[in-house]
Amino acid sequence: MQAYFFEGEEAIMDTSSNISATRVPSYTSYVTQQLIAENETNIQNVTNLVVFTNSYTEAGPQENNLQETETIVLTSSEKFLWAFTVSIYTVGGMIGSFSTGICVKKFGRKGALLASNSLSIVGAILMGTSKAANSLEMIIIARFLLGIFAGLATGIVPLYLGEISPKRIRGGLGVVNQLSITIGILCAQLLSLKEALGTAELWPVLLAFTGVPSVIQLCVLPFLPESPRCLLIDKDREDLARKALIFFRPTPDVGDEIREMREEARAESATEQQTVIMVIKDKTVRWQLLSVVFIQFTQQLCGINAIFFYLNTIFEAAGVAGDAQNYASVGVGTVNVFMTVISVLLMDRLGRKLLLAGGYAVAGLFCIIMTIALNLQDQISWISNLSIACVIGFIIGFAVGPGPVPWILTAELFRQSSRPAASAIGCGVNWTFNFALALVFPFMQDGMGPYVFIFFLFICVIATAYVIIIIPETKGKTFQEINGLFAKRNNVKLSDVEMEESTRHIVREQ
Numbered sequence: 116m117q118a119y120f121f122e123g124e125e126a127i128m129d130t131s132s133n134i135s136a137t138r139v140p141s142y143t144s145y146v147t148q149q150l151i152a153e154n155e156t157n158i159q160n161v162t163n164l165v166v167f168t169n170s171y172t173e174a175g176p177q178e179n180n181l182q183e184t185e186t187i188v189l190t191s192s193e194k195f196l197w198a199f200t201v202s203i204y205t206v207g208g209m210i211g212s213f214s215t216g217i218c219v220k221k222f223g224r225k226g227a228l229l230a231s232n233s234l235s236i237v238g239a240i241l242m243g244t245s246k247a248a249n250s251l252e253m254i255i256i257a258r259f260l261l262g263i264f265a266g267l268a269t270g271i272v273p274l275y276l277g278e279i280s281p282k283r284i285r286g287g288l289g290v291v292n293q294l295s296i297t298i299g300i301l302c303a304q305l306l307s308l309k310e311a312l313g314t315a316e317l318w319p320v321l322l323a324f325t326g327v328p329s330v331i332q333l334c335v336l337p338f339l340p341e342s343p344r345c346l347l348i349d350k351d352r353e354d355l356a357r358k359a360l361i362f363f364r365p366t367p368d369v370g371d372e373i374r375e376m377r378e379e380a381r382a383e384s385a386t387e388q389q390t391v392i393m394v395i396k397d398k399t400v401r402w403q404l405l406s407v408v409f410i411q412f413t414q415q416l417c418g419i420n421a422i423f424f425y426l427n428t429i430f431e432a433a434g435v436a437g438d439a440q441n442y443a444s445v446g447v448g449t450v451n452v453f454m455t456v457i458s459v460l461l462m463d464r465l466g467r468k469l470l471l472a473g474g475y476a477v478a479g480l481f482c483i484i485m486t487i488a489l490n491l492q493d494q495i496s497w498i499s500n501l502s503i504a505c506v507i508g509f510i511i512g513f514a515v516g517p518g519p520v521p522w523i524l525t526a527e528l529f530r531q532s533s534r535p536a537a538s539a540i541g542c543g544v545n546w547t548f549n550f551a552l553a554l555v556f557p558f559m560q561d562g563m564g565p566y567v568f569i570f571f572l573f574i575c576v577i578a579t580a581y582v583i584i585i586i587p588e589t590k591g592k593t594f595q596e597i598n599g600l601f602a603k604r605n606n607v608k609l610s611d612v613e614m615e616e617s618t619r620h621i622v623r624e625q
Contacts, residue, residue, distance in 0.1 A: 200255055205550040207262020212542035213391070214263075215270030219535040220388055224275040224342045227267065232329040234264035239326025246319045261325065269522070270542040274534065277526030278342040279363050281372070282591055286462035286523055293519035294455045299328070301448040308441060347373070348380045348531045349388070379531060379595050386532045394529075394536040402604045403528040406586055407541040410471070410521040413578040415548040417478050418571030419513050421556065422506055425489070425565075429506060432492045432499035450507055454514035466590040467520050467527075472582040474516020479575030481509040482568040489565030517578070521545070527589045530598055 211231075218227040241257035272292050280288040307313040312321035340346075340359035347356035356376065360369040394400060426447065430440045461470060488502040525541040526534065559567050587600040602608070 196251065200251070200258065202550070202553070203255055204258040204262040204265075205546060205553065207259040207264075208266040208269075208546040209262075209543060209550060211263035211266020211268075212270050212546045213266075213539050215267060215274075215539040215542060216391060216536040217539075218267060219271060219274065219538075224271060224278065224345055225336060225339065226341075227271050228275065229333065229336055231264050231267040231271070232333050234260045234267075235329035236326045236333075238264065239323045239329070242325065243319045243323025245322075257322075264329075266542065266546055269545070270538045273522040273526045274538050275342055277523070278344040279359075281364065282593060284463050285527070286467060286590060287459045289523035289526065290455065290459045290462050290519040292522055293514075294452070294459060297448070297452045297455045297514070297518075301445070301452050304441075304445045304448050308445070343372075344376055344379075344531060347376045348383060351380075353377075375593055375595070379593075382595065383530060383532050386530075389533045389536050391536045391539055394533050394540065397533065399605055399607045400529060400533055400537065400601075402585070402601050403598075404537060404540065406581075407521070407525050407528060407537060408544050409581055410517075410524060410578070410586075411541045411545040412548045413475070413574055413581075414517050414521050415545060415552055416571070416574045417475060417513065417517055417578065418482055418509065418568060418575070419478075419517075420552060421560075421567060421571060422485075422509050424556070424560070425485075425502075426506060429489075429492075429499065429502040433503055434499075447506060447510065451510050451514055454511050455518065458515040458519055461515065462519070462523070463590060466588045467523060468582060468586055468588045470516040471520040471524075471586070472516070472579050474512045474514075474518075474520070475575045475579040475582065477512030478509050478517065479572050479579065481505045481512065482572040482575060485509070486565055486568045486572075489568075524586070524589065527594065527597055528601070530594060 215227075218230070221227075222230055238257040238260040241253040241260075245251075245253040245257070273289060276288050276292055277285060305311060306321055306324060312318065312324070340362050341355070343356040343359040343363070346352045346359060353373065357369060357373060360372055361367050364372075389397065394404060397404075426444060427440055430443050435443050458470065485502065485505040488498050488505055491498045492502060521541070525538055529537040556567075559570065563570070585604075587597070589597050589600075592600075
């Protein structure tokens, strides 16, 4: 049985069966901590564990201001329900992400996005009414539905953005997905402050707010066309694909893009839409698949979650008071948004490879400094300020590369026939390691202490080397050209169409 203990704001996992009490942190600060730790897709991040305390045990604080810390004694069954409520979101995320290929194949990119919003809206309604119904079951079901929605969104949104974007700015538009995530997290942090919705009376409104972005999308997305590539290559509707391209482009002259898609359709003419199993067995995309799996699991294991786990400890050592830590966390979220904006501007100038490798290198450097700072912060008073600098530095490295680039490459490295299934695999790996790290990290922290960052340093070093050696630069290239870059490594021969496309790209570069 796993029991969670909270000493002030710091979470510690304990596996002892003799524990009889669970210390619950302040509502607002835990909302903020949980939002960042889960790294969820949009403002549905406001779902958090304190809801369990308020609606199930009815032992939550009775004051309007939820900043006071309460001690609540939970039975073994209640502890199990607590842990189950936590994990069900990520379980839903894994299910949703692995279902991406099936949903896209059945409904298309746009249709799958529209359909997935129903999960978010139903989840928001359940969250918003759970307190009135005094039902923990409603919260558990809502978190599961929101997890499925988030898993689908992390797969479908990058896919849609990658296919509607012109190649010269495809990277920058791809980062907009990650930018929206960071903005959603920041909005959730702001809304969960006690001055906003982080009170005993308003927390159902806070949780129900997750449905607002979905309602907005349901109002806007019907007016946008389906992916032009899906229309022409998958459905053989060149007339609709041309109209869609004209809608998305500032000019009606889309002949070059239509020709490029026709060539890809010719190359794909003998290939059916692939399933997950087919992609795994397909030797022609072996290294693309290995690369996507690698960069998705290293994104989760590079240390970003550990940084936020230690955030309140670092703030306390630096003399930041309890209430002020919430605002300091908002400041960190603001830095995350700002650096993701910078990534939007740099992605199609510097390229994916440089930003991804450079981001892991910067993160690894700050893992070293963080290890030193955490070990010395009790001996040297000013060293805690260095820890805060490490947090900012790590976030800068993560936000410009490891944060957004894996989602871009997941959509770029595959042909039309294998892209949906490959996206499902990549997103599924990301969510699976998210879940695994949530289970394992507390034990790692308990056993290694601040030296846990040495493990993350090792991951960052391996990731940097892999990106430099294996992953090619995809900036400004068509999907056919990108596929050709892996042909030699996959030990496959390019088709005549792909040879023609590759030759034309070399001529353009000269």
